[in-house]
Amino acid sequence: MTFVVRRVRVDEWQQVRALRLQALHDPAASIAFLDSVENASRQPDEFWQQRTSNAAVGDDAAQFIAIDADGEWFGTVTVLHPLGVETGLVVGVYVADGYRGSGTIDALLTAAVDWTTARQATALTLEVHVDNARARAAYLRNGFALTGETTTADIGEEYVMLRELTPGARRVTS
Secondary structure, eight states, X not given: OOEEEEEOOGGGHHXXXXXXXXXXXXXXXXXXXXXXXXXXXXXXXXXXXXXXXXXXXXXXXXXXXXXXXXXXXEEEEEEEOOTTOSEEEEEEEEEOTTTTTSSHHHHHHHHHHHHHHHTTOSEEEEEEETTOHHHHHHHHHTTOEEEEEEXXXXXXXXXXXXXXXXXXXXXXXX
């Protein structure tokens, strides 16, 4: 399967909204997102425009998307990393059913790692629901480790995972 991973662009707010709603309709959404279809659907266009702008060109967040050869958006990851903070936070991870197992999550997380390390982060963290074994396995495969910490969110208990980074380093591709 051929696909591209890149950062969202400011003018793509409608696609960002559509992909978020698609993710929230996923059967695993109840243990993967701190949002709901109902809440996201109620947000005005301005909310999505601002969110997309921040993720496209902002200094504190970046959203990366996976797009197939036909132009269909099917995966996303967002990383939050305010300047001056040593650790970035991975949120909003989604790969559509039918694209899972294609290496998409690996490519999305690599983009997040590259962006965060270029900004001098020393680590990336994320939280994954204790019942979301599929996501946890993908994160482990991508260098994240369980920290032994758990948190409790509205969706239940979550494991905290961490990936150490080398600040300023970027993956070399040929």
